[in-house]
Amino acid sequence: MNELLERGPEIPAGTWDHDWISSVVAKAEEYSGRPSHWNGKLYEQPGDVAGVCLPDGSMTISRKHVLDQARPAYTPGETLTSDQQFAAAEATRMAVFQARHSMSEVGDDSLPGATPLESLEDIALENARCDQFSREYSGRIAESMTDQSLPLVAQAPLFPAYSAATDRLLYTLGGPTGLSHRRLGELIDSTERTQRLNAIADEALDHEVGELVPESHRAELREHLTGPLRRGLGGLTMTEMSELTHPGSKHSWGWDSAEWTEVEFSTNLGDIKAHYESWEAEHPGEEPPELPDSLRETFRDREEEIQQVWASKGWPAQQPVVGREQAYYERLPDHGPVTARDQEIAKLQQFLWSHTAPSQHTDSAVDTGGRPDNVRQIGSARKHGRGVE
Template sequence: MSAGRPVPPNSNEYLWVAGVVRSVEKLSGTASRWNGELYEETRSNAGGSAMDDGGMTVNVDRVLKPVAQAYTAGRPLTEDELVNARDAVLTVVHEAKHLSNTLGDDSAPGATPVYSPDTLALEEGLTETWAHENVDDVIQDIGMDRAQPGLLSTESIDSYPAYTAASDELIRGAAAVSGLPQSQVREGLEQADRTDRWAAVADMVIDERLGDVMPAEHREVVRTQLVQAMRPHLADVAAAQGSELQSDVAKSIAGHQSAGRAVIALSTSTTGIENHYRDWHRDQAINQAAPDPEVDHLRKFLGGQTPPDASFRASGGDGAVPDNVRQLNSRRGHGQSLE
């Protein structure tokens, strides 16, 4: 277990961490699932961790002491001390941000396991970006800059260059495919349960691109198809991260490129699905506008009206083509040949 002794709730250290959690809650606009439990981190090499049950651990030497020094030194901190204090704040901000979403149910349609490499890459990428963009705002919000103004001009390093690049590119691409602003896509992803991040991307695209042509009852199948088109590419990010041959800048570029391939797969699949439904609607309209006894007879002979199908076959791994070849059964007005 990483959780050691509880940090006393009336201590300055506890109150400081609680202040950071409240600030993250306020600035993110999302309620925290922190359960108020704060423990000393038992591993000397870990700064701290947001636990799945809503508790949190913090390292006394790596986090709480540098923070205390920022308030009690009575002098401007040295450059190295500022780096350590800011790293301590960034650690708690990052972990507190993990507590702003729930883990979710990985057995739901389109859901992915919380600790699968691609789901973890998305979670860490989104969280790291948020932490770096907002750490100064948190420092100002809790008034820590008054004790040490130098904290605001101290630089922090990206822990996950491949993941932040990948999540940024995925958001940019999903915004382009769906027509939504990037801010709306990012907010949707940040607020989704961790197991539902991929499904959230798919749902945004379905709502914006397919909502008016796709029967509502096809959503689960189409969502799963879009998720399956994207996921393998982001799993590549984690693999690239493990390569000894790449520099950190190259890993960042690899993360960007992998997410780019996921976006291409999303775009190609969406267009294929959209065309499939639009073709079906067009055929329907033509048939209804010009009833022809001969055509009607021929349709009966061929086995009835062909409904749209929610099933597609991937083309070369990146695309999807309508599966119009398979013999379909007509059961209702809109096709129900789901697989």
């Protein structure tokens, strides 16, 4: 077994450490209104790791980085230096993050249309929601457990691009889903991780098209709406990865990229709505046909256009999907002087390609030229020879 997975000693119930974590989890449950899936078993986390929510429902927590740093602030009568107050605040923030994380139901990612666990979009969304919760509630949770004043106000995001993009998406998707920022956040938090993007798509479909859509069509329609979310959220890992960019710029990239994610989502939804409403107007009461191939082609073209927007803005890249052209990811900026940032972006794009090329995943859909058979090459004639992606 990998040594990272070797739990440290169990921290028994009834000790200060176990009681403190239990109190943090209970307070987090109270503020979120949802139960934790922690089974009450707590272990010490070795190494430089805050803690882990394990698949069996137990949790690990770092004694060195969390428990020992928090304890002075939660012990009555202690006088803390400002460094100790800061360390206790950071420890509280990590514990609250883990407590919130323990509330997320995992789900089954083997089901059709499920978001794969630990995929880039899953990681982005989960980290963003835990980050948001810890920023909003760590101060209140600390206040309810100690008289010490801990510096937990106006904290910067732990994951700036993930958090900014998710936060903005919650606002911009309010129109298509008919849900407020808070309600949409609650929908995500209360849905198992593997079904969150589908839940957002379902809300939008139900809100905009309602009963006009036969259930047999829903799986395909979901894909046309979850695709933009998957690519937009997954692409943020490239932003978090940038070596030359200040966290403030990452926050800005995340914020701006979410706007384009929403544009693709809403425009696709508008086209879907137009298809079903026009059929209903012309053939009232008759079951509508599936989306025409021309509209599916429009969705693919739009996906490509949004990707070009990312590239033109100098953002590192959207997360590619199987079927992308290698040439796109190896393309160097073709205008202006080559700056250190340009070089970095090119390096990241090449890295992306080398790790996600279709041929790395499967060779079943590659033609004799080594090119996937389901994509056209950049510059080739559009709408010819393109199969179903």
